[in-house]
Amino acid sequence: xxxxxxxxxxxxxxxxxxxxxxxxxxxxxxxxxxxxxxxxxxxxxxxxxxxxxxxxxxxxxxxxxxxxxxxxxxxxxxxxxxxxxxxxxxxxxxxxxxxxxxxxxxxxxxxxxxxxxxxxxxxxxxxxxxxxxxxxxxxxxxxxxxxxxxxxxxxxxxxxxxxxxxxxxxxxxxxxxxxxxxxxxxxxxxxxxxxxxxxxxxxxxxxxxxxxxxxxxxxxxxxxxxxxxxxxxxxxxxxxxxxxxxxxxxxxxxxxxxxxxxxxxxxxxxxxxxxxxxxxxxxxxxxxxxxxxxxxxxxxxxxxxxxxxxxxxxxxxxxxxxxxxxxxxxxxxxxxxxxxxxxxxxxxxxxxxxxxxxxxxxx
Numbered sequence: 001x002x003x004x005x006x007x008x009x010x011x012x013x014x015x016x017x018x019x020x021x022x023x024x025x026x027x028x029x030x031x032x033x034x035x036x037x038x039x040x041x042x043x044x045x046x047x048x049x050x051x052x053x054x055x056x057x058x059x060x061x062x063x064x065x066x067x068x069x070x071x072x073x074x075x076x077x078x079x080x081x082x083x084x085x086x087x088x089x090x091x092x093x094x095x096x097x098x099x100x101x102x103x104x105x106x107x108x109x110x111x112x113x114x115x116x117x118x119x120x121x122x123x124x125x126x127x128x129x130x131x132x133x134x135x136x137x138x139x140x141x142x143x144x145x146x147x148x149x150x151x152x153x154x155x156x157x158x159x160x161x162x163x164x165x166x167x168x169x170x171x172x173x174x175x176x177x178x179x180x181x182x183x184x185x186x187x188x189x190x191x192x193x194x195x196x197x198x199x200x201x202x203x204x205x206x207x208x209x210x211x212x213x214x215x216x217x218x219x220x221x222x223x224x225x226x227x228x229x230x231x232x233x234x235x236x237x238x239x240x241x242x243x244x245x246x247x248x249x250x251x252x253x254x255x256x257x258x259x260x261x262x263x264x265x266x267x268x269x270x271x272x273x274x275x276x277x278x279x280x281x282x283x284x285x286x287x288x289x290x291x292x293x294x295x296x297x298x299x300x301x302x303x304x305x306x307x308x309x310x311x312x313x314x315x316x317x318x319x320x321x322x323x324x325x326x327x328x329x330x331x332x333x334x335x336x337x338x339x340x341x342x343x344x345x346x347x348x349x350x351x352x353x354x355x356x357x358x359x360x361x362x363x
Contacts, residue, residue: 055160064153071207084199089191093273113138144218150176151211176212224262228318238267242276250300257283
């Protein structure tokens with residue numbers, strides 16, 4: 001993971017923001033923190049070995065990519081899948097389970113036919129690792145789910161002549177199954193700050209290529225990019241809830257991978273207590289597995305800073321007063337791009353919210 005984390009100055013609690021220096025935790029302290037929250041440390045995800053002959057793999061995938069582009073996924077394609085039955089969320093502001101099975105079906109029934117409906121992310125540009133589609137449940141047409149499809153030939157591949165390809169290449173199987181593993185570890189948040197997760201499955205695409213799909217809850221609501229147009233009165237609330245969501249995830253032991261994408265957050269107001277839902281757990285990692293493991297508070301601080309500056313860039317044209325609100329209501333460590341994260345003030349911002357740190361601080 002290529003993220004860098006600044007040292008903590010501010011962390012979130014269930015009641016809002018706490019001010020002051022964060023308490024650095026070593027690995028033992030982090031584990032103790034998880035045990036205090038009543039959760040066991042997860043078994044590490046078992047990553048597959050890197051390919052022994054990467055140039056040969058690229059050569060093999062090239063014709064498959066051409067075929068995949070000629071025969072892409074399309075609306076109307078159907079897949080029969082044995083979906084995992086989730087437990088309903090019990091957290092305040094949680095959403096009910098989507099209706100998947102026809103009325104009268106036994107609860108043990110899990111075989112569902114999903115029909116692709118509309119593309120949320122085409123994944124055909126060579127820079128994405130997934131194709132994301134809404135899919136309707138054939139026997140319950142009022143219910144839509146999300147299929148996140150990882151097709152190997154269409155995933156990003158670094159140039160095989162690049163001597164550093166090893167660090168940039170992600171095995172498509174691992175892309176799907178590691179994200180599925182994260183959803184499983186965060187089962188208590190499903191239906192609240194992350195979507196319900198119904199399993200990961202092997203499928204065959206129209207080009208006869210084996211791919212993998214995660215099946216997720218479809219969460220309606222505006223993103224960072226659309227909130228200012230759809231519901232300008234909710235902009236500040238979206239920001240505040242989003243900051244708590246990303247910091248809360250870090251303080252419970254997880255570092256969100258793609259934190260700076262404006263489309264990864266949904267403002268969902270389907271219940272009396274609106275929540276911000278993080279809809280992409282790609283590359284999310286368990287903090288104690290990092291070497292050396294940073295403190296949860298350190299990750300929470302940097303997560304908040306990056307979330308805020310992505311949010312500000314998304315709404316500033318339509319909501320010029322947003323930054324004034326932020327300066328009055330949020331800690332300076334969150335909204336001030338050039339405010340140092342380290343107590344000694346040695347690290348400086350490079351202008352885009354990332355910290356210039358020593359090589360030993362890279363993750």
